[in-house]
């Protein structure tokens with residue numbers, strides 16, 4: 408048991424801010440991350456965010472896939488100090504395809520910053536990620552980016568938040584023009600204008616001149632029609648009269664909105680300053696009926712991501728844990744609550760691209776990468792008490808199915824080993840047919856087709872196992888259980904020809920169904936069965 412004092416825990420927890428930046432590809436997530444690091448004084452890191460984006464393909468085989476498709480498959484955590492706070496930014500992959508990986512990362516954060524390209528408004532991927540955050544009640548801060556380019560009218564952008572996403576919006580600052588006429592922002596809380604100077608490339612902190620909106624210097628700087636329009640808009644906003652309600656922000660019902668330009672450092676510092684003030688510290692997490700407080704002295708954490716072969720030089724496996732309570736100390740012994748076994752957490756790392764740094768201690772809200780061949784699965788709980796089981800990782804029903812053929816008999820062992828690892832990491836799910844005769848050709852399910860692509864690419868790159876994918880035409884998986892009493896192995900639902908019965912890795916019965924129409928008749932035919940679109944717990 409740790410000797411941590413409650414004062415230390417309170418202090419450390421209250422100064423932590425753990426969040427993800429969510430956006431549609433190209434809205435400016437990488438740039439904003441880099442600028443946050445710049446203001447956080449982590450300059451070396453800032454350079455490497457871009458370097459990482461540009462050089463990904465050189466670092467490991469399967470990351471080539473990221474380059475080919477311009478996506479980021481892996482995610483990393485960046486930690487830096489800013490003012491009195493310890494800031495953790497969890498990187499979410501930003502590709503267009505639905506991938507469970509991104510969603511799992513979002514279970515490990517306490518807030519999100521949503522970057523919107525102000526020229527385009529809300530785009531599809533932003534909407535999906537927003538939905539996941541909202542379902543979890545995560546507070547969302549909005550950054551309207553790229554005001555240095557022609558943007559949609561700011562009132563329209565706010566309307567979009569309300570009509571497209573269904574969240575109330577409260578602008579904390581307001582843009583003074585857009586495109587070449589963008590001259591700064593008006594801080595609505597302080598009633599001050601921040602005028603910016605453009606710096607070439609935006610490499611340094613942009614100088615900021617602060618003044619009152621009625622000052623002649625401000626009028627002179629702005630085009631007369633921009634000035635009039637801004638005054639009109641500000642009056643409109645004041646007239647709407649809504650107060651800023653922090654409670655609604657914490658509940659995920661209201662999003663504070665900031666305007667700016669990440670590339671030019673316009674409005675970035677204001678966003679970061681207000682974010683650390685307004686965003687909540689690590690939240691309690693649920694274990695069954697109980698709520699585990701972050702300041703509880705007993706250590707607890709959950710695994711939200713597992714990844715093997717992150718670094719080809721190391722060829723090892725990293726399990727990422729989000730700390731929920733207590734103090735993490737290197738070499739501590741904890742209970743892996745799914746197996747009941749004691750585990751020593753000796754090789755704990757903070758990872759940044761290819762650099763690793765040992766983590767000696769960490770608190771709620773922090774993320775540590777545990778290196779080694781632990782028997783962890785995504786969603787597992789590590790804790791000093793046997794009873795804790797966090798249920799943080801949502802289970803998504805797969806919608807794509809395929810058989811994976813091993814292309815070379817001689818490499819069957821590698822194929823098996825590689826697939827076993829990918830299943831452990833949750834890259835795809837396996838289903839077992841009820842009759843298992845004939846050669847072993849695994850039947851796999853995924854939420855999006857990208858997951859199959861990642862699987863094949865990684866099997867080839869990391870295990871030298873060439874595979875062939877045979878797509879299957881089912882579109883729905885339904886978990887089946889008798890409404891009354893135990894479901895015995897011999898109990899089987901009524902089937903039509905095109906429905907296939909399989910079992911998931913926990914032995915639960917699953918029906919694979921081709922179409923919505925078949926799904927309807929299948930459900931009607933089986934009134935004694937629970938037909939669930941969510942996997943049953945193990």
Ligand code: G4P
Pocket residue numbers: 430431432433434435436437438439501552553554555556667668669670671
């Ligand atoms: P992402 O991570 O969300 O995919 O976006 P990223 O930051 O990589 O930004 C996408 C592109 O948008 C980049 O241009 C970036 O420079 C640009 N960008 C980001 N913020 C702003 C902004 O405030 N104003 C303007 N005008 N552009 C911005 P690129 O051409 O793809 O790359 P680069 O050569 O500029 O690095």
